[in-house]
Amino acid sequence: MAHRHRHRDRSAPEPRVDPRGEPFLGTRFAAPARPLTFLRRARLADRLDQGLGTPLTLVDGPAGAGKTLLVADWAARLDRPVAWLTADPADRAPGLFWAYLLQALRVAGLRPAPGIGSPAHPSSVDRALLARLAADLSGRPEPAIVVVDEFERVPTADIAEQLEFVLHHASAGLRLILVTRSEPLLPLHRHRAAGSITEIRGAELAFTPEEAAALLAAHGLRLSADAAHTLVRRTRGWAAGLRLCALAARQSADPERCLKEFEAGHSVVADYLLAEVLRRQPAGTQDLLLRVSVVERFRPGLADALTGRSDAERILARLRRENAFVEPLGQTWYRLHPLFAEILRAHLRERHPGLETELHRRAARWLSRSGSLTETLAHGCAAGDWEFAARALVDDLAIGRLFTGQGPDDLGTPFARMTAGTDSPARQLVLAARELAGRDLGHGLPRLRHAEELLADDTADHVPDRLGCALLEALAARLTGSPGRAERAAGRARDLSRSVPAERLDRHPELLALLLAHVGSARLWAGHVAEARAALAEAVTRPGGAATALPRQDALGHLALIDWLAGRTAGAERKALAALREADRYGLPAPARSAVAGLVLAAVAVERDELDAAQALLDRVTADGHGTADPVAAAARALAGAHLLLARGDPGAAVAAVEDRGTAVVASPWAADHAALVASAARLAGGDPEAAAKALEPVARRLPACAVAAARARLAAGDTGTALGLLDTLPTPGPGGPALTVRAALVRAEAADRTGDIAAARRLVARALCDARRERLRRPFREAGPWLRPLLATAPAHDWLVAGGGTRDATGLRPAPVVEELSPRERDVLCRLAQLMSTEEIAADLYVSVNTVKTHLKGLYRKLSVGRRADAVRRARELRLL
Incomplete structure (x- = not known):
């Protein structure tokens, strides 16, 4: 009986007017098409479905985020009725709001x-009415779903x-969905603590690149994955921005280019944001x-400095609550949506x-006091205030970052437009660093x-300026092959650094690392190998992460x-690969990478008779834009190329490759010695052992x-005694790494073979x-000559002598193929594995577990036997799998 009474009551006539006596506006109860x-x-539809399990769902995002259409589409697809109310500024009056909600x-x-x-x-609503409504809702067999759109208007x-009162007392009888640009004044913290709220915020509402591509496809636009990522990055997935861009692109002859290059300040997107947000x-x-x-990015204090007022903190807090981009x-840091x-x-340029x-100048000075050097320089340079920026x-001791900074930390980019201007030491130092960074x-x-002249005329003690001069002098000395100047510069830098607070030096670990790398290179050029190794090894161990990545590699x-x-070819390969990994790890661009590392790998490939690989490595060094203004790199390039030419049977070109071109102020002993080695090898290959020995x-x-x-040249000339005498002068236990000991053993073996001591020759x-x-190491055996073939025929296990792309070895053997792919x-x-990475390093690099790597290793071992x-x-390598 009570049930029939309730049903009869619910069929009573609906009110036709609101408390003001005006008709209800039907458009406010209809979800948009x-x-x-x-x-x-x-x-997102799934998230709204989940929201039916909580009393409150909040869809909160900026204008044009797609909130309303999302909820409208979801509601239309439900098999249950949904009450829809679009809020109005008049609803600030409680009586009107509740009258419209009841009508919805x-x-x-x-x-x-x-009876409610x-x-x-x-202007008011009776508390008893709200209590009756909550009780009515709580007694329903299934909850009423109510959507209030544009709730920020009330x-x-x-x-x-x-x-909150009705929501609480309706218990499970109400599912309230608020669609809003700003966070409502409801006690959301309580709902979050109780798990009684589902939230869909701006980050979730943003389109992914895949969704953006699908949206544009619906507009008849086919976009590449790259273009979709670019557009989403620029719009940050903002729904209205994507739709407006799509509409504009449909009118263009080149839609993809239009989407990539549209002028944000003069577009339908600008019109929308200016009207819906700014105005x-x-x-x-x-x-x-x-x-x-x-x-x-900005803080309230920076915003106050830019406006000349003191109300930024309050304004920014409100804008954040309102999702006003x-x-x-x-x-306390904020940023604007990029678009x-x-x-x-x-708009600023047009209006003011x-x-x-002037705003860039104000920002630079405020940021300099906050300790943000990168942003200080960016704004100082944008203002054209070069003296301030330099x-x-x-003064920050950051001049070394003009060489080491990459990506967002690249300090050289802001100074690209700086000209000579006034005569100040700082400005001239930055200009010098910019030029020397480009060699x-x-x-x-x-x-x-x-x-240096300006500093000499100044009586003030400009320690940062003088320290910057010492760093640049060390680099200039390295580039000109002047080790003495490099050592003096490093000594001055050490003396000056003692008067600098330790915490300032600690902020710039690249300063000492760069000095060590420059001095080490200059020492190597001078032939002081042990001293060079000490400085370079110290540079490698310098801390600093990305700041010291360039000098470390x-x-x-x-x-x-x-x-x-x-x-020592294996050691050379390990260190060269470590240098390249360091460059890859920190994203160093090709011109900043160590050319020497790639050249060493090419030289190692020649020693292994992997000539195509060596040529590819040399070509890559050239293609990557590695300069050869550095004399060590230039000499390494010449030597690696010359050894490859010798291996390919072009001794004349090999000699030409190492001819002195006078690129350095001081000649290098080691470069001269190795050029003589190339010349000797070329003469020997040409059949003139006397000329080879003379070289x-x-x-x-x-x-x-x-x-x-x-010794090899003398032996080829028939002078066995002199050859062995030269070998006897070598230090013990060996003259160097395997590339030398193997060649020395083969010379002794050939001498024994010539004297008829076959047992000694075979042993050697x-x-x-x-x-x-x-x-x-295959090259020493390729160079040895025909005398070796009979001895190799009886030697055990030497099928590895066949290079990946080489010819058959002296015995004609080739390795067996892999049975399983x-x-x-x-x-x-x-x-x-070829890069000598540990199991743990491989797992981290491939984003898999260590056990997975071990499983793959077992498969590898089985298939390769x-x-x-x-x-x-x-x-x-033998099977050309690497």
């Missing part, structure tokens, strides 16, 4: 009982408190937004011509000398060169490699094979 190009996003329930067929009543006055504490704000807020658009970054910032900057420069850089000695050295490349020169006479006793080469060849196998992941693991890592790499 979805456009034909609407994209349904399942992940009736329109949706969710009629409240007649309706507000009698626009931001009153009274209505929020009343909604809705009070005049003071509009002024603040225009002014902060010149900075990437002001995004919090934490620790909104672009539009505001364009010339003000942008002085800030030098332009012709312009860099005069700038450096001018800075530079030093590793030079240490690799030292190992190669000493015949080495001045240097034969300076380097073990020269002594070995001279076996020793050479054993030493060479560990590092896959390697999987793509096994190939990934194999490549990292080996039992160890080194054998797997060797076998893979």
Whole structure:
């Protein structure tokens, strides 16, 4: 009986007017129609479905984020009635708000009982009415779903408190969905603590690149993955921005280019944001937004400095609550939506011509006091205040970052437009650093000398300026091959650093690391190998992460060169690969990478008779834009190229490659010695052993490699005694690494073969094979000549002498093929094995577990018929799998 009574009551006539006596506006109870190009996003619809399990769902995002269409589409697809109410500014009056909410329930067929009543006055609502409504809702068999769209239009504490009262007492009988641009005044913290709220915020509402591509496809636009990522990055996935861009692109002859290059300040997107966001704000807020658009991020204090007022903290807090495209970054920092910032900057230039420069100047000075050097320099340079920016850089001891900074920390980019201007030491130092960073000695050295002259005339103690001069002088000395100047510069730098507070030096670890790398390179050029190794090894161990990545990889490349020169090919390869990994880890661009590391790898490939690989490495060094103004790199390039030409049978070109071109002020002993080695090898290859020996006479006793080469030349000339005498002068236990000991053993073996001591020759060849196998050294055996073939025919296990792309070895043997194909992941693991990475490093690099890597290793070993890592790499190289 009670049930029938309730049903009869719910069929009573609906009220036709609101408390003011005006008709209810039917459009406020209708969800908006979805456009034909609407994209349904399942992940967000699922979140709304989940929201049916909580009393309150909050869909909170900026204007144009797609909130309303999302909820409207979801509601239309439910098999249950949904009461829809679009809020209006008039709803600030509680009586009107509740009258419209009750009418929304009736329109949706969710009629409240007649006894609940309706507000009698626009400005108030009876508490008893709300209690009756909550009780009515709580008694329903299934909850009533109510959507209030544009809830930010009724931001009153009274209505929020009343909604919370009904929501709480309706219990499970109400599912309230608030669609809003700003956070409502409801006690959200309580709902979050109780788990009674589902929230969909701006970050979730943003389109992904895949969703953006699908949306544009619905507009008839096909976009590449790259273009979709670019557009989403620029719009930050903002729904209205994507739709407006799509509409504009449809009118263009080249839609993809239009989407990539559209001018934000003069577009339908600008019109939308200016109308929907900027012009809705009070005049003071509009002024603040225009002014902060010149900075990437801002705090209230910075915003006050830009506006000349003191109300930024309050305004920014409100804008954040209202989702007015002001995004919090934490620790009181904010940023504007990037597209909104672009539009505001364009609007600023039109409304206040010339003000942008002054704002950059104000920002630079405020940021300099906050300790943000990168941003200080960016704004100082943007203002054209070069003297301020240069002085800030030098005083911070950050001049080394003009060489090491990459990506967002690249301090060289802001100074790209700086000209000579006034004569100040700081400005001249920055100009000199900019030129020397590009290896332009012709312009860099005069700038450096001018800075030194200005400092000499100044009685003030400019320690940062003098320290900057010492760093640049060390680099200039390295580039000109002047080790004495480099040492003096480093000494001055050490003396000056004692008067600098330790915490300031600690902020710039790149300063000492760069000095060590420059001095180490200069020492190597001078032939002071032990001293060079000490400085370079110290540079490698310097802390600092990305700040010292460039000098660390530079030093590793030079240490690799030292190992190669000493015949330690495996050590050279490890250090060169470590240098390249360091560059990859920190994203150093090609021109900043150590050219020497790539050249050493090419030279190692020649020693292994992998000539195509060596040529590819040399070509890559050239293609990557590695300069050869550095004399060590130039000499390494010449030597690696010459050895490859010798291996390819072009001795004339090899000699030409190492001819002195006078690129350095001081000649390098080691470069001269190795050029003599190339010349000797070329003469020997041409059948003139006397000329080969003569080429080495001045240097034969300076380097073990020269002594070995001279012994080979003398033996070829028939002078066995002199040849063995030269070898007897070599230090014990050996003259250097395997590349030298193997060649020395083969010269002795050939001498024994000539004297008829076949047993000794076989023993020496076996020793050479054993030493060479560990590092896959094939070139010494290729160079040895036909006498070796009979001895190799009886030597055990030397099929590894066949290079990946080479010819058959002396016995005509080739390695057996792989029986089973390697999987793509096994190939990934194999490549990292070749880089001498540990199991843990491979797992981290491939984003898999250590156990997964071990499983792949077992598969590798089985398919390659080996039992160890080194054998797997060797076998893979023989089979051209690497």
